[in-house]
Amino acid sequence: MGRLDKELIEKQKYHFRYYRPSYNHPFLVALVKEDIGNDGKIYLSGFNVTHSFGMFYKNPNGYLKITNPNKNDDAECFVQKDGIKNKPLKLFSNPIKGWNLTEEDEKLIDELVEEKLK
Numbered sequence: 001m002g003r004l005d006k007e008l009i010e011k012q013k014y015h016f017r018y019y020r021p022s023y024n025h026p027f028l029v030a031l032v033k034e035d036i037g038n039d040g041k042i043y044l045s046g047f048n049v050t051h052s053f054g055m056f057y058k059n060p061n062g063y064l065k066i067t068n069p070n071k072n073d074d075a076e077c078f079v080q081k082d083g084i085k086n087k088p089l090k091l092f093s094n095p096i097k098g099w100n101l102t103e104e105d106e107k108l109i110d111e112l113v114e115e116k117l118k
Helices: 006-011 053-058 103-116
Strands: 015-019 025-034 042-050 063-066 077-080 084-088
Touching (some): 015 042, 025 103, 042 103
Antiparallel strands (some): 015 025, 042 077, 042 084, 063 077
16 A cells, blocks of 8 residues: 655655556556545545557557656656546555656646646
């Protein structure tokens, strides 16, 4: 089960975790919401990330190409445009350390968040 790393969240606008229902594909966490409803639990919203050209070619308009956030991997990287909203923290791993978006990619994700998650 994942944990909320408030220090990381304060430093970075976006962070990455593994999302268990997607068989541990990386997940770009765009929004962290607390106290939704009366349960006081933490929920995450964001977008799936993949290296799969097969998934990309099935629906090229459904993905954005970004620079791979993992500095140790040079594979192509795509973010799924359809967001996933308000999923419980227990479905995610802890934050992945050392993964970051470039400034250009952050601007693309800002637009995507505004369009899909707000």
